[in-house]
Amino acid sequence: MVLDTFGDSLKKVFSKVTGYSLVDKEKVESLILELQRVLIHADVDITLVAELTERIKKTVLKTELPKGMTMKEVLVKTLYDELVWFLGAEKASLAVRNQRIMLIGLFGSGKTTTAGKLAKWFQIRGLQPALVACDVHRPAAKEQLEQIGSRLKVTVYRDGKGAEGVAREALKKSREGVMIFDSAGRDALDGELAKELRELAKIVKPDEVFLVIPAEMGQDAGRQAAEFSRLVGITGIIVTKMDGTAKGGAALAACRAAGAKVMFIGTGEKIGDLELYDPKRFIGRLIGYGDIEGLMEKAKDAGLNEEAAKRMLEGKFTMMDFREQLKSMKGMGSMSKMLDMLPGGSSAIKKKLPDGFLDAQEGMMKKWEHAINSMTAKERENPDEINSSRIKRIAAGSGLKEHEVRQLMKSYKQIKKVMKMTKGGKAFKRGPFAKIAKQLGMGI
Numbered sequence: 001m002v003l004d005t006f007g008d009s010l011k012k013v014f015s016k017v018t019g020y021s022l023v024d025k026e027k028v029e030s031l032i033l034e035l036q037r038v039l040i041h042a043d044v045d046i047t048l049v050a051e052l053t054e055r056i057k058k059t060v061l062k063t064e065l066p067k068g069m070t071m072k073e074v075l076v077k078t079l080y081d082e083l084v085w086f087l088g089a090e091k092a093s094l095a096v097r098n099q100r101i102m103l104i105g106l107f108g109s110g111k112t113t114t115a116g117k118l119a120k121w122f123q124i125r126g127l128q129p130a131l132v133a134c135d136v137h138r139p140a141a142k143e144q145l146e147q148i149g150s151r152l153k154v155t156v157y158r159d160g161k162g163a164e165g166v167a168r169e170a171l172k173k174s175r176e177g178v179m180i181f182d183s184a185g186r187d188a189l190d191g192e193l194a195k196e197l198r199e200l201a202k203i204v205k206p207d208e209v210f211l212v213i214p215a216e217m218g219q220d221a222g223r224q225a226a227e228f229s230r231l232v233g234i235t236g237i238i239v240t241k242m243d244g245t246a247k248g249g250a251a252l253a254a255c256r257a258a259g260a261k262v263m264f265i266g267t268g269e270k271i272g273d274l275e276l277y278d279p280k281r282f283i284g285r286l287i288g289y290g291d292i293e294g295l296m297e298k299a300k301d302a303g304l305n306e307e308a309a310k311r312m313l314e315g316k317f318t319m320m321d322f323r324e325q326l327k328s329m330k331g332m333g334s335m336s337k338m339l340d341m342l343p344g345g346s347s348a349i350k351k352k353l354p355d356g357f358l359d360a361q362e363g364m365m366k367k368w369e370h371a372i373n374s375m376t377a378k379e380r381e382n383p384d385e386i387n388s389s390r391i392k393r394i395a396a397g398s399g400l401k402e403h404e405v406r407q408l409m410k411s412y413k414q415i416k417k418v419m420k421m422t423k424g425g426k427a428f429k430r431g432p433f434a435k436i437a438k439q440l441g442m443g444i
């Protein structure tokens, strides 16, 4: 499929990002350049590309990164978010209820085919649609619609004089709730076509007027959307033939920029090849993360976990928190590797850690967990209260040597300091974010 060329190059941009172990300003800038090339190659308007680039730069390179997120994480999320915004952000929705829909557009854009697809769409949802053949100019247009109608077992209204006559007759006779009006196209939107469509609309009184644009229009889709909007009035756009071109992304972006809402996309010649437009799904599919939306939800959840981060920032890092950290580190590899993920680099932090801590493997961590379990609730909440005699008791209770408990105390205090340094140290945390990082190939 040709569409893949856009998707493939976007995918490459994304996998490049996830392949980096660390992202810095230079990498962000070179990636943005690459993204620009991909978009321009896919026929996206240059001013739109510049706008998108600015938005990405502003978010990723701003002076302060969100708490506990690395520049790499921010870059992946921003790329995704901004591309979604670029293509319209909101998922389209069309009320499943009886209504009148008018399809307009230039020659060969896919109006008649889409009329059939829409009829099917409503049929699937339990409503009864009818088709109205208001393209009275092209000789075979009515037959084309009738063929589609007979396959769907849907009534096609075609009698009457001129487009307006057909519409009037149909409205008079019809018993169906959903009426879909096909219309005639032209090579270009001239005054005559505009007038004809406006007059048809006066009779039809449509709930929706959908402009049908083929994806291969690329960035010109924006101009077309604006013109039809001004001269005829539209409520949404259906971009057809998304399956046949790499310019689909450009067409969608141009529609968004023109302030027009894309309602559906046509993805093939078959009657079922129509889907409500969902930019998240679209981008997710393009970049090959089927479930990126799910991942982003989780990222949001992690971001909402401000409470825990705040506690740590304020230095309220208790033994319970420490125990959680120890637990979360199980099976995640060495502490040293995890520290490499922290914002601001890890060497300064590593220097401040107790000797041997970085290499402390699971056996030691397990012991520390036992020790923490042997503490009283009060001790866990205020570890500063733990004096020599308490250390003795904890050691006895957990089967550790006293010096091991002391080592635990020392590590705890130092980690607490590190937590403050890393603004909440969310990178340490188990929970959704660590998982996301893993799934995005950020290699914990």
Ligand SMILES: Nc1nc2c(ncn2[C@@H]2O[C@H](COP(=O)(O)OP(=O)(O)O)[C@@H](O)[C@H]2O)c(=O)[nH]1
Binding pocket: 105, 106, 107, 108, 109, 110, 111, 112, 113, 114, 185, 212, 240, 241, 242, 243, 244, 266, 267, 268, 269, 273
């Ligand atoms: N591949 C593909 N072809 C489409 C799609 N929508 C329409 N077409 C084809 O585009 C051509 C023109 O469609 P038609 O509905 O007759 O356009 P109209 O002149 O606007 O009514 C036909 O050959 C359709 O099969 C689509 O989403 N994908």
Ligand SMILES: [Mg+2]
Binding pocket: 111, 112, 113, 135, 141, 182, 183
């Ligand atoms: Mg037609």
